[in-house]
Amino acid sequence: MKIFKFFITKIFLRKVVITSSVLLLLFLANYLVFIAARSNLSVLQGYKEIKRINQKGNFIANLNPDSDMDMGAFKKNDTQNVYNYLNNNFKYALFTDGFIVSLPNDYDMEVSFGYVNEEYYKLNPFEISQGKNLYFDYHFDSDIEIPVLIGKGLSKTYPLGSTIRIDDPVLEKPITLKVQGILKPNVYHSNFHALSSKQYYNFSVILPVNEEFIKNSNISFQLNGLFDIILLQTSKDKIEDLGKVIQDNLGLKFNFYTQQENYDYFNKYYFNSLKIIAIATTVLFLIITFLSVWNSLVSIRLMIKDFTINLFVGLSYSKLRKIFYGYYGILFFINLIALFFITAYSRYGNWLRKDASFVTYGLFGLIGMDWFALLVVLLSDIIIGIIIVEIMLWRIKKVPISLGVLQ
Amino acid sequence: MKKIIDLNIQEKVYKSKKSQISILNNFTLEVNAGEKISIVGQSGVGKTTLLNILGLLDVNYKGTYRLFGSLTDDLNASQLAQWRNQKIGFILQESALINSLTIEDNIKLPLLYAKSSENYREKDFENITNALGIKSILKKKPFECSGGEKSRAVFARGIIMKPELILCDEPTASLDIDNSERIMNLLFKMNEDFNTTIITVTHDLEVANRHEKVIHLKRRT
Numbered sequence A: 001m002k003i004f005k006f007f008i009t010k011i012f013l014r015k016v017v018i019t020s021s022v023l024l025l026l027f028l029a030n031y032l033v034f035i036a037a038r039s040n041l042s043v044l045q046g047y048k049e050i051k052r053i054n055q056k057g058n059f060i061a062n063l064n065p066d067s068d069m070d071m072g073a074f075k076k077n078d079t080q081n082v083y084n085y086l087n088n089n090f091k092y093a094l095f096t097d098g099f100i101v102s103l104p105n106d107y108d109m110e111v112s113f114g115y116v117n118e119e120y121y122k123l124n125p126f127e128i129s130q131g132k133n134l135y136f137d138y139h140f141d142s143d144i145e146i147p148v149l150i151g152k153g154l155s156k157t158y159p160l161g162s163t164i165r166i167d168d169p170v171l172e173k174p175i176t177l178k179v180q181g182i183l184k185p186n187v188y189h190s191n192f193h194a195l196s197s198k199q200y201y202n203f204s205v206i207l208p209v210n211e212e213f214i215k216n217s218n219i220s221f222q223l224n225g226l227f228d229i230i231l232l233q234t235s236k237d238k239i240e241d242l243g244k245v246i247q248d249n250l251g252l253k254f255n256f257y258t259q260q261e262n263y264d265y266f267n268k269y270y271f272n273s274l275k276i277i278a279i280a281t282t283v284l285f286l287i288i289t290f291l292s293v294w295n296s297l298v299s300i301r302l303m304i305k306d307f308t309i310n311l312f313v314g315l316s317y318s319k320l321r322k323i324f325y326g327y328y329g330i331l332f333f334i335n336l337i338a339l340f341f342i343t344a345y346s347r348y349g350n351w352l353r354k355d356a357s358f359v360t361y362g363l364f365g366l367i368g369m370d371w372f373a374l375l376v377v378l379l380s381d382i383i384i385g386i387i388i389v390e391i392m393l394w395r396i397k398k399v400p401i402s403l404g405v406l407q
Numbered sequence B: 001m002k003k004i005i006d007l008n009i010q011e012k013v014y015k016s017k018k019s020q021i022s023i024l025n026n027f028t029l030e031v032n033a034g035e036k037i038s039i040v041g042q043s044g045v046g047k048t049t050l051l052n053i054l055g056l057l058d059v060n061y062k063g064t065y066r067l068f069g070s071l072t073d074d075l076n077a078s079q080l081a082q083w084r085n086q087k088i089g090f091i092l093q094e095s096a097l098i099n100s101l102t103i104e105d106n107i108k109l110p111l112l113y114a115k116s117s118e119n120y121r122e123k124d125f126e127n128i129t130n131a132l133g134i135k136s137i138l139k140k141k142p143f144e145c146s147g148g149e150k151s152r153a154v155f156a157r158g159i160i161m162k163p164e165l166i167l168c169d170e171p172t173a174s175l176d177i178d179n180s181e182r183i184m185n186l187l188f189k190m191n192e193d194f195n196t197t198i199i200t201v202t203h204d205l206e207v208a209n210r211h212e213k214v215i216h217l218k219r220r221t
Helices: A002-012 A016-053 A076-089 A118-123 A211-216 A219-227 A236-250 A259-312 A317-352 A368-398 B047-054 B077-086 B103-112 B116-132 B147-159 B177-194 B205-209
Strands: A059-063 A091-093 A095-101 A111-117 A128-131 A145-150 A163-168 A173-183 A188-191 A194-200 A204-209 A230-232 A254-257 B003-015 B020-023 B027-032 B036-041 B062-067 B088-091 B165-169 B197-201 B213-217
Touching (some): A016 A368, A230 A236, A259 A317, A317 B077, B003 B047, B047 B165, B103 B116, B147 B177
Parallel strands (some): B036 B213, B165 B197
Antiparallel strands (some): A059 A230, A145 A204, A163 A173, B003 B020, B003 B062
């Protein structure tokens, strides 16, 4: 230990520029791996989620980007006509969220309402940690207590079984909600148009909607519901008819994509971009690793006299190997700690900004995907460490310990 | 007299991409404990190579080397390092100091690798630095010292473990007459006081002739 301490304090740390540049390069490599690992995991999570929805016979709606839309021009009857047609001819999955309400809570966080129908709930369920699942066959009247699921962040203020009286943003009237279940921490839904990003429901209320609820909801809700609606177990012909009904009533052109078209789309955009990210990350990683090795070799050249003198007076190569591994272990540890704090601070920042859609719960502030990415960084560090140390030793051994080195 | 070195080199080859050089062919050397030997010869004949082999720094040669009664082939890398630390002292040119360390740290460097039971040698530090007159420069860095002071520091490091064998590589090369005399006197005092064996490589014939035996290395014709 005293030999290791000697090398750290009296040899390596005295070469401030070299140590700092090695540390910086390794941090860049670590950060790159961390971001790539986390993004890829997030995309895979999103892909897994969409795979549940993108079944054979299902069509996912998408507003044609060329459609002109003037929210003020729509009438409730027009949107309701579309839903009437849907109710009579289709099974459909509907989920729409992001309706902000002012609901007092311990964290003073903005609360978002999400509305889910039974088919969507079956297709892409919300995992609960307490209570029961939602039910949808309630009769909609002014006295009803609508069963809801709430995020973990609201569970302290609104425990299981409690009721919430609130002006609902889509019904535009006061309703009573009954807490039926508490969502598991960090329950999320991925953004299907950007699979790596996701919304967390720790400060959300999930309301079950049925035909009656939709009928009583406002235009904004009905339109938003249509934009990502999923038509289940249907055919291309029926979908074309639906397209005409929407066009006739709303003047909007919708695209409905089959399972195959969706796969093609994902393959074209996401997997290609994933491939590009993976290749770019690998290339950058290799360049940074090469620079780190080069930097280490320069340091060897500058410190060869110091090493040789130590080898003269009793240091052995095996001891030197242990010292190098220990030294790089410390550098990697510093980087891992830095990454940990940056990530934890970034997660904590969401709490400070009261960004309800992104606040998360985790071990020391980090969620599962962060820990996974840190683990990948650790593995990459072990690989880089072995490469650098073995190359350094190879270089040192290439110049044999000899009096000649000092002459 | 106890024989401490029994070296028999058949051949030492230096290879480069284009050629190879063979030196010290069929070279033998026997040294008894307490002997003072100097090695002289032209540049390139293998003086430093011989010192490297004697000091267990170079083990890549054809031949056998028995040191303190043990065959060095039987020692692993860690044992070789341990012997370099405890049995052999290297007295090198004044440049062989680590610039980021103080003179004190440079001198005490071998203690870092000593077994914990050897730590009593810490006490010798005081006596050696007093005898060499370098107490005043202990906290200085090598670049703040004169050539003579640095030579004495290198000398102090070479003897702090009280080695049985001292290998000197041009110990007086960059010194003035006074400092050169001082170093050689200290070296021979070690020999007298502790029966330390001394082998010196030098270009300086005057220094060489002060040893009991002078070995002239010559290039094979």
